[in-house]
Amino acid sequence: MSQLPPNTVTELLATFRAGDEQALKAAVPLVYDELRRLAHHYLRNERPGHTLQSTALVNEAYLRLEKQAAAPIQNRGHLLAICAQLMRQILVEYARARNAGKRDGGVRLELDDALALKTRSMDLVALDDALNELAKLNPQQSRIVELRFFAGLSIEETAQAMDLSPTTVKKYWGMARLWLHHHMGKAA
Numbered sequence: 001m002s003q004l005p006p007n008t009v010t011e012l013l014a015t016f017r018a019g020d021e022q023a024l025k026a027a028v029p030l031v032y033d034e035l036r037r038l039a040h041h042y043l044r045n046e047r048p049g050h051t052l053q054s055t056a057l058v059n060e061a062y063l064r065l066e067k068q069a070a071a072p073i074q075n076r077g078h079l080l081a082i083c084a085q086l087m088r089q090i091l092v093e094y095a096r097a098r099n100a101g102k103r104d105g106g107v108r109l110e111l112d113d114a115l116a117l118k119t120r121s122m123d124l125v126a127l128d129d130a131l132n133e134l135a136k137l138n139p140q141q142s143r144i145v146e147l148r149f150f151a152g153l154s155i156e157e158t159a160q161a162m163d164l165s166p167t168t169v170k171k172y173w174g175m176a177r178l179w180l181h182h183h184m185g186k187a188a
Contacts, residue, residue, distance in 0.1 A: 084151030
């Protein structure tokens, strides 16, 4: 499939917001390859033998997206961000269920350059808990981490998705990274 301009997805999402439920079904295939790459990125850091595959993660995220479709999706970046959030929820639920019968077991996630916390691996559940705590203190910073780390959006894409300036995103991104580094360091 040829690469379509982002405004094609944005136009379909505007049609969806106007009430055409089929427009969402038409928009998702246009970003499907990006969603698969995103899912693959998440899953490559999972434990060996993880049973969840990229396609299954994308499909589960899409099913959840359809169920919660009441939320207005603004553009391609926003769609990717919502799907990334859904994938995060799916992986955290999977990790929590797996950890329910284990002590100190579970899914490990390597925080790479996207978050600039390269000092160690960390538990996906612990990261989710930390992000939830950060959201109580500063919802925008938590959302920026989610968009940058889980959705893989650039500073500019994050700024567009959140309707903020790139300078503000950079500032909040730096503050959130420091907070997470400190918070996750205490949890170790």
